[in-house]
């Protein structure tokens with residue numbers, strides 16, 4: 092069995108004008124596809140590992156040393172992108188249990204937005220900024236490069252891809268504008284679903 096690129100769950104132009112159609116094509120069809128292809132390539136000689144879920148690969152302590160780095164990188168990027176693309180949609184607003192928990196942890200939604208924005212702006216280089224549910228509370232977390240909370244069995248509720256490939260075509264060096272735009276395309280219905288499933 093080989094790993095497959097999940098289809099984009101929305102139309103490529105569904106996030107316009109905040110995230111443009113061209114970026115979505117490159118991001119999903121090229122970047123994400125390449126991580127999936129490279130994961131399959133790394134596991135070519137290891138059919139028994141191909142049976143594992145992506146989560147199991149990321150949590151396994153028994154990946155052979157010669158493929159440990161490419162598996163961590165490409166399985167991490169595969170998982171992170173699948174999750175990122177699943178929480179994007181225009182036109183929803185924060186509600187329900189997740190909004191209550193955000194208010195409880197950060198004082199207000201605006202405070203949460205400020206902290207998440209700060210974390211996304213200050214992440215040096217490429218990486219991901221997460222809202223996770225860890226040991227009974229929400230936390231904002233940065234991971235560099237391909238790294239993912241899944242490796243440490245921490246449950247993501249929300250994520251922003253802050254690799255340049257996620258925004259460069261439209262925003263170039265203006266990462267702050269991309270982060271502001273992201274807050275218009277978070278699928279809060281999906282985030283609420285993730286939160287209720289993990290808590």
Ligand code: MN
Nearest residue numbers: 122252254257
């Ligand atoms: Mn990306």
